[in-house]
Amino acid sequence: MINVNETSSGALRRLLKATVAAGLVLAAFSGVANAASNCVKGDRKAPYTIGWANIYSVPTWMKQTEGTITAEVDELKKAGLVKDLMITDAQGNAQTQIQHIQSMIDANVDAIVVIAGSSNALDRVISDACDKGIAIVNFDSLVNTDKVTAKINTDSNEWGGEAAKWLVNQLGGKGKIIVMNGPAGISVSDDRRKGAQPVLDANKGIEIITETNTEYNVAPAQEAMTSLLFANQEIDGVLSLGGALSAGSVLAFDRQGREQVPITGENARQFLELWKEKGLKGWATMQPNWLGALSVYTAVQALEGKSVPAFIKVPLPVIDDSSIDSYLARADKFPADGYIYSDYDKALFDKLLAQ
Amino acid sequence: MNRASSSGLYGAIQRRRNRGLVGLYLVVAAFLVLYAVLFPGILTIGGFSKFTQNWFPLALVTMAQALLMLNGGITLAIGPLVSLGAVIAATTMGSAFGVPGGILAVVAVGLGIGAVTGAIVALLRLPAIIVTLAGSFIITGVALILLPRPGGFVPGWLSTLLAGHTPVAFLLLLVILGLWKIFLATPLGLAIYAAGDNPVGAFRSGVPIERVKIVSFALSGVLAALAGLFVAAQTGSGDPIIGAPFTLNSIAAAVLGGVGFLGGKGTMRGAVCGSLLLSVMINVMFFLGFPPVAQYVAQGLIIVGAVAVPAHLALWRAAR
Numbered sequence: 001m002i003n004v005n006e007t008s009s010g011a012l013r014r015l016l017k018a019t020v021a022a023g024l025v026l027a028a029f030s031g032v033a034n035a036a037s038n039c040v041k042g043d044r045k046a047p048y049t050i051g052w053a054n055i056y057s058v059p060t061w062m063k064q065t066e067g068t069i070t071a072e073v074d075e076l077k078k079a080g081l082v083k084d085l086m087i088t089d090a091q092g093n094a095q096t097q098i099q100h101i102q103s104m105i106d107a108n109v110d111a112i113v114v115i116a117g118s119s120n121a122l123d124r125v126i127s128d129a130c131d132k133g134i135a136i137v138n139f140d141s142l143v144n145t146d147k148v149t150a151k152i153n154t155d156s157n158e159w160g161g162e163a164a165k166w167l168v169n170q171l172g173g174k175g176k177i178i179v180m181n182g183p184a185g186i187s188v189s190d191d192r193r194k195g196a197q198p199v200l201d202a203n204k205g206i207e208i209i210t211e212t213n214t215e216y217n218v219a220p221a222q223e224a225m226t227s228l229l230f231a232n233q234e235i236d237g238v239l240s241l242g243g244a245l246s247a248g249s250v251l252a253f254d255r256q257g258r259e260q261v262p263i264t265g266e267n268a269r270q271f272l273e274l275w276k277e278k279g280l281k282g283w284a285t286m287q288p289n290w291l292g293a294l295s296v297y298t299a300v301q302a303l304e305g306k307s308v309p310a311f312i313k314v315p316l317p318v319i320d321d322s323s324i325d326s327y328l329a330r331a332d333k334f335p336a337d338g339y340i341y342s343d344y345d346k347a348l349f350d351k352l353l354a355q
Numbered sequence: 356m357n358r359a360s361s362s363g364l365y366g367a368i369q370r371r372r373n374r375g376l377v378g379l380y381l382v383v384a385a386f387l388v389l390y391a392v393l394f395p396g397i398l399t400i401g402g403f404s405k406f407t408q409n410w411f412p413l414a415l416v417t418m419a420q421a422l423l424m425l426n427g428g429i430t431l432a433i434g435p436l437v438s439l440g441a442v443i444a445a446t447t448m449g450s451a452f453g454v455p456g457g458i459l460a461v462v463a464v465g466l467g468i469g470a471v472t473g474a475i476v477a478l479l480r481l482p483a484i485i486v487t488l489a490g491s492f493i494i495t496g497v498a499l500i501l502l503p504r505p506g507g508f509v510p511g512w513l514s515t516l517l518a519g520h521t522p523v524a525f526l527l528l529l530v531i532l533g534l535w536k537i538f539l540a541t542p543l544g545l546a547i548y549a550a551g552d553n554p555v556g557a558f559r560s561g562v563p564i565e566r567v568k569i570v571s572f573a574l575s576g577v578l579a580a581l582a583g584l585f586v587a588a589q590t591g592s593g594d595p596i597i598g599a600p601f602t603l604n605s606i607a608a609a610v611l612g613g614v615g616f617l618g619g620k621g622t623m624r625g626a627v628c629g630s631l632l633l634s635v636m637i638n639v640m641f642f643l644g645f646p647p648v649a650q651y652v653a654q655g656l657i658i659v660g661a662v663a664v665p666a667h668l669a670l671w672r673a674a675r
Contacts, residue, residue, distance in 0.1 A: 103642065106396055120593070
């Protein structure tokens with residue numbers, strides 16, 4: 001009798017254990033299903049408050065990017081998914097950006113969209129935010145940490161490599177070139193330059209006369225190129241790794257009365273217009289401004305429980321002689337010193353998120 | 356008897372020095388109260404710690420700048436020194452040197468660069484602004500050579516210790532302010548003010564002007580480099596250009612705190628208060644929901660206001 005009782009209670013205990021275990025497994029699975037994206041815990045409900053932590057709002061590229069962000073937020077507000085957008089501008093100071101993101105955590109925003117002022121400096125504050133279940137979408141200038149919901153970018157290495165390939169082809173693998181870079185110590189300029197190196201190494205006929213490092217602005221680039229023109233009578237091509245740099249270079253050649261040479265660049269309106277006007281041999285790619293809109297869209301999708309990829313690689317749109325007219329046709333919709341970006345819509349975003 | 360009269364004199368001097376700062380104290384207090392109303396979380400240990408951590412490096416570089424301005428000098432190399440401090444910390448701490456070696460290296464480099472700069476300014480009698488401008492280019496270059504792009508390593512425990520959820524940074528600031536107070540009581544400390552206020556008079560009273568200058572540049576260098584060390588710990592890594600904005604901000608904070616450009620005028624507590632205003636202002640504007648463009652304008656207005664209020668209080672007092 002006693003024996004039987006013992007066995008039945010033992011069986012009951014085993015049964016209980018099994019039920020609890022099954023429950024745990026179920027809970028774990030449903031947890032995954034509710035919040036498949038990194039950082040998102042599934043406890044935040046629409047409409048969401050979004051923080052846009054910008055490093056520096058003054059450059060035209062940033063203003064246009066912010067334009068795509070506010071346009072996207074307006075769309076999402078209409079859909080009842082977003083209630084508020086908080087914008088900060090760290091005025092170029094990574095330390096201030098840390099302070100802003102900390103304030104966004106303090107204000108308990110639901111998502112933070114960020115362009116990093118330093119690839120490493122924000123790591124700790126961003127992982128703090130991630131721990132609090134805030135969806136973090138980082139684009140353009142990326143952070144080091146992987147404790148983010150998604151990183152969105154084009155490939156800067158590929159940018160440099162593709163630009164170098166085009167120039168080498170134009171020159172038939174032989175000639176003297178000048179390389180124009182963005183500021184030293186910035187990951188983006190560093191990566192673009194690095195991407196170009198294997199192509200240049202593989203073509204021994206290409207000789208680099210010298211390189212410039214300037215801000216991504218027309219005036220300093222023009223000044224740098226002007227002094228190089230005085231010093232070098234023979235220049236066969238310019239490998240420029242930024243649109244304003246290219247415009248500065250073309251203007252310098254023009255003012256000095258030198259014949260234009262093949263040049264790479266970016267979708268800066270000024271460069272594209274000079275390209276057409278001077279009949280340049282040109283090539284350009286871009287960092288699409290709508291990466292901002294895509295980031296907001298991605299953050300909201302993640303908060304809504306959709307699974308978004310941890311890294312979204314956006315293919316580089318290329319502008320060449322065949323497509324430049326389609327860009328210049330839309331030029332008047334963009335600021336004179338701005339960037340003419342390729343078209344985007346929700347279908348494109350969904351396609352990119354489905355990678 | 357003697358002691359009583361000297362402490363009476365001390366009190367009177369401190370009162371007079373504080374008087375010009377009352378307006379600034381009021382402005383800063385008003386901002387702190389406003390911040391606490393907008394974000395009550397600041398009153399918790401965690402909230403207070405995070406806020407003071409963001410303020411701490413600015414406080415340090417402001418002290419580094421004020422130290423020189425009180426002495427009649429100025430430095431444009433603060434930002435690059437912060438970067439270099441961060442780079443050295445992030446490149447040495449992961450190696451065989453370890454954390455103690457890294458701290459020593461940062462202090463040694465700050466001290467060395469400061470002393471050399473001071474020696475050039477004092478012994479060759481060159482203007483500090485030119486020497487430190489040149490120095491800033493050299494130091495930026497060296498930082499970029501050591502660490503061409505952000506990276507390096509700072510042990511996690513050090514980051515957590517200095518910039519975790521405890522107010523260690525704030526306590527360190529109190530310690531440093533205490534050390535400054537003690538330093539001021541030494542003949543060398545007193546000489547900093549004397550040499551800045553009236554170099555000829557100080558020289559005739561036996562103050563070794565050159566030595567004082569070199570020492571203040573060296574101390575300033577140590578403070579800036581330590582700010583870099585803290586930034587490295589706070590961010591968990593080194594960045595060769597992260598310090599750049601500190602140069603202008605350190606001058607702004609010191610001037611805001613009533614430190615004059617001509618030397619001998621101003622107090623360290625005022626300068627530190629000025630840096631606190633610059634820091635709390637950022638958070639208050641965030642919680643008030645100012646758009647970035649308005650923040651630029653508001654920032655300018657607050658700075659002008661913070662300088663104008665004390666000046667007008669003084670005028671009003673003089674007229675009464």
